Amino acid sequence: MDEETKKYLFQMVKRNKYMQMINLELTEADEGYARGRIRVDDTLLNPNRTVHGGCLYSAADIIAGIAASAYGNKVCTVSGSMNYVNPACNTEYVYCEATEVRQGNHLGVYDVRMTNDMNGVIETGSFTYYNLNERVDADGN
Numbered sequence: 411m412d413e414e415t416k417k418y419l420f421q422m423v424k425r426n427k428y429m430q431m432i433n434l435e436l437t438e439a440d441e442g443y444a445r446g447r448i449r450v451d452d453t454l455l456n457p458n459r460t461v462h463g464g465c466l467y468s469a470a471d472i473i474a475g476i477a478a479s480a481y482g483n484k485v486c487t488v489s490g491s492m493n494y495v496n497p498a499c500n501t502e503y504v505y506c507e508a509t510e511v512r513q514g515n516h517l518g519v520y521d522v523r524m525t526n527d528m529n530g531v532i533e534t535g536s537f538t539y540y541n542l543n544e545r546v547d548a549d550g551n
Contacts, residue, residue: 419479420436439477442509445505448469461499483543484544484545488540491535496526503527504532507522517538518538521535521536
């Protein structure tokens, strides 16, 4: 991945208000791969005191989208599915890793795995993205 794309992706996560709201941090990014984490606090919990499934889905979609965008083009989500395997509780962070299954000219498919501090699986999923054929840039456009 070129440095301008990498810089854009890391800055995008830091600047985006929604990503800030769910405490998302990007920790690694490369073509077809991304890893990040969300810091768990009371604002992310559902009434059962576990991280809300919508928050987990958002984080998975964002991290997988970054893996797809790491080739240098903007993408949009076509579809996504999550398997909520275990509740996200009793952990300081939820970690999310997205890996490429296939990246074509138009569509990319990515697997997602979310874990807790003890590397226990919380969620697994799959997301598909459409390549918009618009270059990302460090200015955030």
